[in-house]
Each structure stands twice: as structure tokens, then as C-alpha cells.
Amino acid sequence: xxxxxxxxxxxxxxxxxxxxxxxxxxxxxxxxxxxxxxxxxxxxxxxxxxxxxxxxxxxxxxxxxxxxxxxxxxxxxxxxxxxxxxxxxxxxxxxxxxxxxxxxxxxxxxxxxxxxxxxxxxxxxxxxxxxxxxxxxxxxxxxxxxxxxxxxxxxxxxxxxxxxxxxxxxxxxxxxxxxxxxxxxxxxxxxxxxxxxxxxxxxxxxxxxxxxxxxxxxxxxxxxxxxxxxxxxxxxxxxxxxxxxxxxxxxxxxxxxxxxxxxxxxxxxxxxxxxxxxxxxxxxxxxxxxxxxxxxxxxxxxxxxxxxxxxxxxxxxxxxxxxxxxxxxxxxxxxxxxxxxxxxxxxxxxxxxxxxxxxxxxxxxxxxx
Numbered sequence: 001x002x003x004x005x006x007x008x009x010x011x012x013x014x015x016x017x018x019x020x021x022x023x024x025x026x027x028x029x030x031x032x033x034x035x036x037x038x039x040x041x042x043x044x045x046x047x048x049x050x051x052x053x054x055x056x057x058x059x060x061x062x063x064x065x066x067x068x069x070x071x072x073x074x075x076x077x078x079x080x081x082x083x084x085x086x087x088x089x090x091x092x093x094x095x096x097x098x099x100x101x102x103x104x105x106x107x108x109x110x111x112x113x114x115x116x117x118x119x120x121x122x123x124x125x126x127x128x129x130x131x132x133x134x135x136x137x138x139x140x141x142x143x144x145x146x147x148x149x150x151x152x153x154x155x156x157x158x159x160x161x162x163x164x165x166x167x168x169x170x171x172x173x174x175x176x177x178x179x180x181x182x183x184x185x186x187x188x189x190x191x192x193x194x195x196x197x198x199x200x201x202x203x204x205x206x207x208x209x210x211x212x213x214x215x216x217x218x219x220x221x222x223x224x225x226x227x228x229x230x231x232x233x234x235x236x237x238x239x240x241x242x243x244x245x246x247x248x249x250x251x252x253x254x255x256x257x258x259x260x261x262x263x264x265x266x267x268x269x270x271x272x273x274x275x276x277x278x279x280x281x282x283x284x285x286x287x288x289x290x291x292x293x294x295x296x297x298x299x300x301x302x303x304x305x306x307x308x309x310x311x312x313x314x315x316x317x318x319x320x321x322x323x324x325x326x327x328x329x330x331x332x333x334x335x336x337x338x339x340x341x342x343x344x345x346x347x348x349x350x351x352x353x354x355x356x357x358x359x360x361x362x363x364x365x366x367x368x369x
Contacts, residue, residue: 004306011297011311015318022325026186028193032153032326034246035189044072045150046126046209047134050118052080054136055089057254062093064139071144073132078103078118088233099126116217116227118355123212129298131212133205134226134251138164141250148249149206158240159209159232162193162204166255168336174264176352178337179345180266187284188331189245196236198280202228204251206244211235225272233276247334263356270360288353294318295350319343 038277047065051058065075074352079086079102083112087104094100103121123131132149134140152160162184166177205228212231220230232241256262273281294315301311327339338345 006311007297007300007304007306010270011035011301011314014290014293014297015314017286018294018318019321020292021287022321025190026325026329027190027193028322029186029190029245030325030332032189032243032245032332034148034244042071043129043130043150043153044074045070045130045146046074046076046123046128047132047146048076048122048126049134049136050078050080050115050122051086051136052086052114052118053082053086055082055084055086056137057087058089059093059331060134064143066099066141068140068146069143070150072128073099074101074127075099076101076103078105078122080105080114080118081108094247095119108350111222111223113227113274116221116223120217120221123209126209129209129233131207131209133202134164135203137254138203138251141252142248144246145251148246149204149244152242152244152249153191153206154242156239157242158208159197159200159236159242160206161189161197161200161232161241161243162206162249162251163189163245163333164201164203164251164253165333165335166253169255173257173259174255175338175341175345176348177262178335179349180327182330182333182335182337183349186326187287189243190329191283192236192241192243195241196280196283197236197238198233198276198284199229199242200232200236203253204249205232207231219348220275223272223275225268226275229272230275233280236286237344241305245333250334266353266356267360270357274361291346292350295347307346308319314351319346322346357361 016071049061062075062077077090077100079090094102103125105118105121108117118134130150130153132146149160149162159345166181168173168174168178191198215231215235217227217231219234220226223230256265273284298311298315301308323339323342328343330337330339
């Protein structure tokens with residue numbers, strides 16, 4: 001078998017795999033209709049935020065949470081060993097706000113990751129069955145966040161996966177962050193619609209307290225990261241998981257301001273993936289690998305002098321499919337980004353992410369700040 005035959009076989013196969021994911025999985029998101037369960041709408045909710053050294057952000061977040069239009073809810077802020085005056089600030093805010101419940105962590109027990117310990121304390125202290133999680137560097141897009149997330153529960157639902165885009169800012173870094181956030185969201189939301197949930201984002205995630213208390217963070221309480229996706233990966237299934245993509249239910253997050261911060265964040269996120277179930281690692285790995293191979297084949301065709309016209313046709317079909325699916329999904333999710341640049345951003349992502357993945361694979365310890 002000649003080298004050229006092998007080349008075209010691999011190129012066409014990788015493209016076919018990409019098209020399969022685009023139209024069998026990812027196309028589901030653009031067609032998804034939101035639900036609202038009126039019976040659950042009145043169920044009391046406990047909002048939990050684990051925060052460390054976030055004194056500058058907490059007053060605005062707490063004000064936005066208190067402004068939520070929902071009959072019964074409490075707000076639990078777990079102050080995780082902060083050294084920036086968060087404790088005094090939170091104590092002063094509590095005097096004015098009876099819905100606010102505080103937990104101050106001064107010492108981390110041995111064998112625990114800080115954020116997981118803070119979250120477990122918060123969930124154990126919650127008075128209500130429905131737990132709604134977010135981070136201190138996020139803000140609800142509207143005052144309907146709680147009602148939309150709670151309204152996505154059915155009688156059999158244990159998990160509701162929300163969406164949390166990043167604030168739109170100028171610059172190429174922000175476009176890459178918007179792209180990567182959209183790419184991740186399309187994957188985990190589409191897989192959940194397909195009844196194959198594998199992760200959620202802790203910036204906007206809800207589940208039942210009874211489910212958490214049954215399992216806790218057993219098996220990964222000492223790991224950095226994974227308080228959201230590893231817990232979902234371990235216990236969400238085809239029967240107990242829903243998604244909530246109402247634009248009114250979005251949490252807007254603050255993006256990283258430098259490539260170094262973004263790189264560190266992505267290493268932390270990807271380092272958790274090696275603890276996913278094998279079937280999820282396989283599905284996600286196949287999509288990522290086939291995408292990378294497609295771009296590698298384009299460069300090889302140029303270097304080796306293979307049929308450039310046919311090469312461009314194949315890569316064009318894949319890129320057009322990618323553009324259509326992700327533009328539809330992005331607009332469904334109200335993501336504000338340069339959609340015309342999607343194929344270029346996909347290329348940049350495939351050049352950049354293998355480095356992140358390699359570091360994440362060999363990283364032994366990463367920090368939660």
C-alpha cells in the first residue's frame with residue numbers, strides 16, 4: 001500500500017468522524033427546546049458559593065443573588081481560608097441580609113482539596129434539597145437564574161447542567177476563550193441531550209442534596225478540580241440528567257486576562273479529564289484526535305505535494321460543517337463571538353491545545369486559587 005493511499009484513507013476517515021460528531025451529536029443542541037416544570041418551580045433552593053480571597057467580587061455577587069426572583073432560597077457563602085478581609089466583609093453583609101448564611105474555614109483537614117471541602121461543608125449545611133452552585137467570579141445574567149435552573153428539574157432529575165459563558169472583551173485571547181467555552185459547552189450539552197452526560201461546569205450546576213450526601217466526593221476529594229465534572233461524570237446517567245440553556249439562566253464569568261493565566265486554567269481543567277470514565281475518555285478523545293489529524297493532513301499534503309485541490313475540498317467540507325453546527329449552537333446559547341472566524345479559531349485551538357493536554361497529562365499537582 002502506497003504512502004499516498006494511507007494518507008488519503010486517514011484523512012477521509014478523520015473527516016468522516018468529525019462529520020459524524022457534528023450531525024449525530026452536536027446538531028442536537030441547536031434543536032433543543034427548553035423545559036420548565038411548574039411543579040418544581042416552588043421548591044426551595046440553596047445557592048452555594050465556595051470563595052477564596054474574593055473580597056472584591058463578593059459584594060456584587062451577593063447583591064445579584066439576593067435580587068433573584070424566586071419564592072424561597074438561601075445563600076451560603078463558604079469562605080475558604082481567605083486572607084484578604086473576606087471574613088469581616090461577609091460578617092458585615094450578613095447583618096443586613098437574613099438570607100445569607102456564612103461558613104468560615106480556617107484550617108483544611110489532611111487529605112482534602114480546599115474547594116471540595118468548602119463545597120461539602122456548604123452542601124451539608126444547606127436546608128433545601130435543590131442545590132445550585134456558582135463561583136465568586138460569576139454573575140447571573142438576569143434575576144431569573146434560580147427559577148430557570150430549578151424549573152428544569154423533573155421528578156426523576158438529579159442533575160441540571162447549566163451554561164456559563166465568559167464576558168466578551170476585546171482581543172484575540174478573549175476570542176479563543178469564547179471559542180473554547182463554546183466548543184466545551186456544545187460537547188457536554190449535546191452528549192447530555194443524547195443521554196450520555198459526562199460533565200458539567202461548577203459555575204452553573206444544580207443537583208439534589210440527597211444525591212450528594214449519598215456519594216460525597218468519594219474517590220477524588222484530594223484532587224484539584226473535578227468538584228463539578230468528576231462528580232457529574234461519576235453519578236449522572238441517561239435517566240437523571242437535564243440541561244438548562246435558557247439565556248436568562250446564564251452565569252457570566254470573568255475571563256482570564258493573560259495567556260499564562262489561561263494556560264494554567266486549562267491545564268487544571270484538562271488534568272481532571274484523565275479521571276473520567278473510560279467510555280467518556282474514548283468518545284472525547286476520538287473527536288479531539290480526528291480534529292487534530294484533519295489539520296495535520298492539510299499541512300502534510302502541502303509539504304508532500306499531494307493533490308492540493310482534493311485536500312482543500314475535504315478540509316472545506318469539514319470546516320463548513322463545523323461552521324454551520326457551531327454557529328447554530330453558539331447563537332442558540334447567545335454567545336457573542338466572531339462566528340466568521342470559527343474555522344481559523346479551530347485551527348489555532350488544535351495547534352495550542354495539544355501542548356495544554358500534554359502538560360495536563362503529566363501534571364501531578366495544580367492549584368485552585
